Amino acid sequence: MHILSHATYRINLELCRCECFNLYEQQVPYGQAWAWQKSVVNKKKTLIERNEDCPDSLFVLQHRLVYTLGTASSEQFLNFDVKDSPFDIYRTERVGEVTYHGPGQIVMYPLMNLRNHKMDLHSYLRSLEEVIIRALSKTFCIKASRLEGLAGVWHGDQKLAAIGIRVSQWITYHGLELNVTTDLTPFRSIVPCGLRDYQVGSVRGLLKEFQSSADCKRARLPDPDDGQLLDITCKSLIQEFSEVFQVRINYEAISRLESLERICRPFGRGN
Template identity: 90%
Template sequence: MTLTVTHCVASIPTYPICKHQHKPPRSLSRRILSRSNRVSNVNIPQSTSLTFEPRNECECFNLYEQQVPYGQAWAWQKSIVNEKKTLIQRNEDCSDSLFVLQHHPVYTLGTASSEQFLNFDIKDSPFDIYRTERGGEVTYHGPGQIVMYPIMNLRNHKMDLHWYLRSLEEVIIRALSKVFCIKASRLKGLTGVWHGNQKLAAIGIRVSQWITYHGLSLNVTTDLTPFRSIVPCGLLDYQVGSVRGLLKEFQSSANCKRARLPDPDDGQLLDITCKSLIKEFSEVFQVRINYETISRLELLERKPVNHLEEETN
């Protein structure tokens, strides 16, 4: 099997380019975290094959049960990136951050994305469209898809974008292999993780002054229909797949025993996948996960968001 993540990098749009923009409710963080606190301290199973000593701390906003408007999550990322840049300028400690969530249905493009990969009139889009500063072509985010936005200070890890992209791929490959026996792998010349010609996940990043943002998305229980309205990541000869879809294919196979939940429902599947992704993220990047509380997001909402500087390496 193969899993897909697509590399995307671009520049900051200050607005969605589609008329269907919805403003997030005020104090969204209070509403989101009040309902997600019960999963914020999940006991992630410890790996039996790998032990490590975390070198760095990583604050984690585990909102995977919620559908966060894209614009809101984007604003949170930019606020944290600016915060980290300020800390670095002051020669103060700058640790890592991680958002885990779902989005309302939305299409996003990198700054260099071509509208030829949209199979509809951009003025009559079925969902909001955002042109972002990540790289790569158009992709879709929606319910049933787990999105991870790592905001990493690569000075604390390795100042190498190739290494960073391969590490994000490794997180997904390990998570799918260990929990679902999905043999995920990379395809030569393509950023991402694949199963055959099915793309299960997409990776799109931006790096500014060695601070990363944007990240990866994994189709778990996602309705794949909206992908038919685009050419995902500009790749014409590949399909889009999901974890749920692959597990249905495996139901009659005796090659893999999924002892804990042989046939999980959608909620269980999202929960299992989320825990596995966070666990593998912690191990791959050797960080200690510290689950953040409501006050942190409320503080971000009160801070003004400044235009980020152009990408510098």
């Protein structure tokens, strides 16, 4: 049994608490996850108004096939008639243009009380990118990076992860998506994030490239199946999230959200 030293235990207790709903094995309908976020944000605002402890929260999940648009997204980036969409479409409060969510893509929705951290949105965005960059580097030897002037995480000209957030009274919601084993075909029906001159990539796709290359170090990486790859990536992302934001992860049961779900107004399809 691993026993923490008194010093380590004391440090862990001093970290901000983050309740984590790890549902990555489930394909959660977008409307349901959106409703959960809005309910938790409202709860956090109430806690702050009462001057009570307001911990951070984190949702980790996959979505069923869906396109989402930001609050000011342009329909010119849809390569189909919006009235005849191949999947559901949601127009949301987040910033950014159209993107796609689907199986094989890990989505993280941090609902952070930035009063517990740095009240700086630029810093917050860079920290989200840092979580992904570290996870890809440490776990898969993928050299991911930022591109100046663009949000997200890249490998060369391939965008691996997109970020779109909303902040209300210093409470964040929406978040990031990382293509792990994602079927990238649905991205062809849109101009992802409004960027016409870039490609979309995935962790699985890059690992296949590495295994067929002459890079022996990368070629020796294990070749997990899709389920294992999602599991490995999810654990790495949560670990790096904990370290980057200096939070103590407390895993919570989905039953905690049931009462919130009942009071949420329904979210239908539409934009």
